[in-house]
Amino acid sequence: MPSYSSASPYYKTSQTQGYLDVSTFRNISNQTDDIEFEISSRYQNRPDLLAYDLYSDSNLWWVFAVRNKSVIKDPIYDMQAGTKIFLPKLSTLRTELGI
Numbered sequence: 872m873p874s875y876s877s878a879s880p881y882y883k884t885s886q887t888q889g890y891l892d893v894s895t896f897r898n899i900s901n902q903t904d905d906i907e908f909e910i911s912s913r914y915q916n917r918p919d920l921l922a923y924d925l926y927s928d929s930n931l932w933w934v935f936a937v938r939n940k941s942v943i944k945d946p947i948y949d950m951q952a953g954t955k956i957f958l959p960k961l962s963t964l965r966t967e968l969g970i
Contacts, residue, residue, distance in 0.1 A: 873936050874886070876931045877950075877968050877969045877970050878931055878968060879927060879930065896937055896965070897909065897937065897967070897968065898937070899934055899937050899959050899964070899967055900963075900967065901938070901939045901957070901964060902959065902960070902963055903957055904960060905938070905960070905963075906957065906958045906960070907922050907955060907956075907957055907958075908955065908956055908957070908958045909953060909954070909955050910950055910951060910953065910954045910955075910956065911952055912950055914950060914952075915950060915951055916947050916948060916951075917950065918932035918933070918935050918936070918946055918950050921935065921950075922934065922935070925938065925947040925958060925961070926928040926961050926964065928970075931964065931970075933946055934959060934963045934964060935958070936949075937941045937955055938956070938957055938958070938959050939956040939957055942954060942955075942956055943956065946968070
């Protein structure tokens with residue numbers, strides 16, 4: 872049975888007989904020091920690129936959707952230039968995700 876790293880969006884999703892169950896997303900709490908960010912054309916539809924530039928890990932692409940649930944429903948196509956989102960700091964991710 873595969874196991875997922877603590878940076879994976881599937882880390883807390885249960886697995887049975889090699890199949891993933893319904894996704895259980897991890898929480899990333901709102902912090903007062905989160906950075907408000909306007910998505911530029913460079914990051915449009917590219918949460919992986921933004922994650923790499925911010926955290927040096929493109930596998931953390933999913934944190935933007937989890938942190939901005941009211942703005943980003945689709946983690947790829949809702950990443951549109953001009954959209955304002957909040958970015959958690961790496962220290963927050965280390966604490967909450969154990970990375």
